[in-house]
Amino acid sequence: MRFRLKHLIPTLAVAGSLGGSVLVATAQDYDDTPRVERLQAALNDDRVLFQATVNQQPDDDLLELGQLVAMGGGQQGGSGMACIACHGARGQGDGSGAFPRIAGQAGWYMYKQLNDFASGTRPNEIMTGIAQRLSDEEREAVSAYYAAIDAPVLPTSGQVTGETLQWGGQLGAVGSEERGIPACINCHGPQGTGMAPSVPYLAGQDAAYMAKQLTDWRDGLRDNDPMNVMSAIAAKMTDEDITAVSEYYARVGPQVTAAAPQ
Incomplete structure (x- = not known):
């Protein structure tokens, strides 16, 4: 399967992508990776198919390669290259805001981000070297693999007032006409579930990660969005x-309860 950016019509993109600019990784349970057999049912999902012109549909071989890459088994892999x-x-992120949730994210969107990391269009001290x-x-394979995975949403943390959440919901639903801020749902869909192939989901993404991306767009540290749409919005x-x-x-969608200490 070959995905080429030139085959696709650019659409809007926002937070909820790959990578984070920190240096400390947290330990993960590698035994929890899903088996390829469990992913076969997702092969016809729009998130996996990218809704784009491709030479062939994703297949088991592609998913197996994607899983191998996720575990650090690429041609130039190793522990420092392991996505997990x-x-x-399962691509659920680490809950710190440093490493975002990528499970079930639109496959072409993730593929574009990896290409942007590799080219330097989206600089990141960790992801640039890995993508290159x-x-x-x-x-392509690791993007399709994570697009096919589902995982529980990690619990949110920190104290947030009702007024803050109400204002966030208002910005998401209708934006701010006075300030010229469009509603998030215009591009990211109802409840922030994303619009494959190019627009990522926001629902259930880590709040600190989304805030970092919006701040980077506003400050000119990130500008790989089509037609500079997110940069223009974040500036307001x-x-x-x-x-x-x-x-x-971060609070839209199902939440899970933190596991009790063993």
Whole structure:
């Protein structure tokens, strides 16, 4: 399967992507990775198919390669290349905001981010080096693999006022006409579930990660969004706006209870 960016019509993108600019990885349970047999039912999912022109549909071989890459087994792999070391065995993220949730994310969106990391269009001290060492086929495979995975949403942390969440929900649903901020649902869909192939989900993504991406867009540290849409939107947002919409979308969707200490 070959995915080529030139085959696709650019659409809008926002937070909820790959990578985080920190240096400390957390330990993960590698035994929790799903078996390829459990992913076969997802092969016809729009998130996996990318809704794009491809030479062939994803198959078991592609998913197996993607799983291998996720565990650090690419051609130039190793423990420092293992996606599961930072993003979790099932792509659930680590809950710190440093490493985002990528389970079930739109496959083409993740593939584009990996290409942007590799080219330097989206600079990141961790992801740039990793993406550059992956072949194009490995980027495609690992993107399709994580698009096919589902995982529980990690519990949110920190105290957030009802007023903050209400404002975040308002920005998400209707935006701010006075400030020229469009509603998030215009591009990211109802409840922030994303619009494959190019627009990532926000629902259930880590709040600190989303806030970091919006701040980076506003400050000009990230500008790999098509037509600079997110940069223009974030430039109109205050710190309070960014916190509100990030905390709101982090709480949209099912939450899970933290496991009791063993």
